[in-house]
Every structure is written in C-alpha cells, then in structure tokens.
Amino acid sequence: MKILSETIALEKLHELKTAFAETITTGYGHRAKNCLTCETQGACCLDAHFVNVHITRLEAAAIESVMTGWTEERRHVVQKRIEHAIAVYELDADGETFSKTYACPLFEKGIGCLVHKRGKPLACIAHGCYENKEDLPPEDLLIEQEGLVEKLNELTYQKPATWLPLPIAVRLSGLLHFSTEDGDRDQHSEKNDVIPDRKIAPGYRLNKDPEEQ
Secondary structure, three states: OOOOOHHHHHHHHHHHHHHHHHHHHHHOHHHEOOHHHOOOOOHHHHOOOOOOOEEOHHHHHHHHHHHOOOOHHHHHHHHHHHHHHHHHOOOOOOOOHHHOOOOOOOEEOOOEEOOOOOOOOHHHHHOOOEOOHHHOOOHHHHHHHHHHHHHHHHHHHOOOOOOEEHHHHHHHHHHHHHHOOOOOOOOOOOHHHOOOOOOOOOOOOOOOOOOOO
C-alpha cells in the first residue's frame, strides 16, 4: 500500500471535495433554496437539535490548516466555541456518537461557514434546503465520497478511518498540531484510536454556506 504524506493527502481531499461540490451544485443545487437569500441564514448549522456531522482525521487536519491562517484572535474565539460545544453537548469519541447533536462552532453569523473553501465537511457540501424530498441528492453520492475519504485516511495514517463529531476531531487535530514541533502528526491520543461503528444517522445534511470571508 502506497503511503501518502498528509500534505499530498490534503490536496487530494480538496480536489475530491471540489469535484463533489460541483456535482451537487450543477445536479441538485438549483432546486434548493438559495442560502444567501434565506430568511434564517445559518439556522441549519446552529440548530443544536439537528447537527451531528462527523469527520475523519484528515478532514480535521484540513480544518486545522485553515485555522492556522487566521489571526490569533479569531483562532482563540473559535477554539473557545469548539470547547464550549464539546462541554455543553457532552461530545466525546466513545459510544453512540451519532446520537448526539450540537451547534456547529465553525459557523459565524454575518460570515457563514468559516472553512467553506478548504475545510467544509462532505455532509455540509451535500446539504441543501429542498422543498421536495425527491429533489435531494441521493444518499449514495455522499456514501461514495465518504468511502473515498476513508481510503485517503488509510493511505495517510495507515489505519482505518475514525469518524468523530466535528468539534472532537478538530480539537484532537489542534492538539496534534501544537504538540509536534517537527511536523510529524502521526502520533495521536488514545481517544483518536477509537473506531466507532459507522452509521448513517438522520440529520447529517447541513446547509450550503456563503463563501469564506
């Protein structure tokens, strides 16, 4: 099995997500409500009874990569939101993680998704507000992309992909980033070794957000 560096894997992940976003936009997005004109912008992302997006270690690394380009003040604010979400909604890496929901800490009112361009999760790309159920993208499209992301994770980290609640995954990625000065992020905590059962849970679809600003 060919091993990928995390840098190369992140680029491949970006290419995969860009192509997937194009498929959703051209094939289905025109049937969905325009998020920019939505009267309740961000309601999907901030609905603590709805959001249960899970991501892999590589996707968390992509989000962490975006965050490192922010100002120290913005990073601090978002990191506090991540910790708040973990504490308030009792998120962790163990057990039935898909049964817990949370308000996304990466959505900011007036801006939208803070990681829209290079860190947006697959489930968020697939989501849209549709009037008719038959207009939604087939779930098989998302499942196929998730399989490809799992393969990228395995090629990069040499172990099966772990799907964790976004706040947990991003926090673990941040801890790895700041604890390995030589740039080798293959060492990780025991929690990140936990591999929960893979499930498709209701409410995994999220809103397509405005462009990152």
